[in-house]
Amino acid sequence: MKREVFDDLWDKADKEHSSQGNNSFTFKHHLFAVLDDELKEQQQPQLTIPKSIADKLDKFIKTDFESLGHEDWWIQENGLIEWFSKTPNCYIKDAYLAGKAIGVTLVKVVEG
Template identity: 80%
Template sequence: MSEEIEVTINVTGEEAVKILNAKEQEITYLKNEIARLSQQTQHSEPQLTIPKSIADLLDKFIEFYFDDVGHEDWWIQENGLIEWFSKTPNCYIKDAYLAGKALGVDLVKVVEG
């Protein structure tokens, strides 16, 4: 629930100009920060890596519909991924790779292997 509140502030023309200039400087600063951060994220490379062979299998994995509990584990075991997943931090890298796929961003760099 929101209420409208009317506030009247009496300021001189000079004070109003100072306030507007300060706000304008804040807006300019924020715009520059957004541009800088946007440029920084566009040029940053993912720090995590995953072998292409594993990424290809994970890409196939997310295409499957598993209608029963445990079928995912069977598929992972049958495709030889359990050995790779069981090594820390690979299990977390797998999650980051899949999350990046879901979000449409590259969180993990795919490398040859």
Template identity: 45%
Template sequence: MSELEKAKQEVEQVCFAYHKAGGTGDIKDWKCFYDLENKLIDKVKIANQPQLTIPKSIAEMIDKEIMADAVTKFAMFHEGFERLWLSDELEMYCADKENYALASAYLAGKFLGVDLVKVGEG
């Protein structure tokens, strides 16, 4: 079943629960409706969050060029960019301030142990 079909089913369940609760007026039916509705709202909130993505080749370059623990790697990346000792390709990628911020967020996520930036294709 595709994600779209699953989403349609969930919306139908919420609509059915609303119709049933409105028809019976039973507090249990309304609770069921609100529970389903809240789950759906939470899924929509998660799905609508922006996803930061860094190309896999850039993430690999960062990991390969800067050999250190997570905290030192973060600091060395910034120093390396300022002093121009990163590879030309990585320097060119980071010359764009948004890409520089993505690379920084990628390293910060590694330090924190969370995926702040998704590693994508390329």
């Protein structure tokens, strides 16, 4: 973070702290809150996956392969093998599925 940006954030936290009569939080808490807001606003690198692929992966998760057959057959039949074979798509697929499994968004779904 550039020094000027930090100085501006410091001033903002100081003003917020002073405006609340210095009684609700310590200055450090105000500074961390302002820094947290600033970091959330900065654009972070993000993995993306086309919606058409995400929809197929969502269907893949719900498929009972014990009654249907082998997973590789399903992947091939649903046109995913071409997309998976392109690096880093196979890793993005794994991150998407892992996020689904633990209930967090690790990969952003985009139109396509």
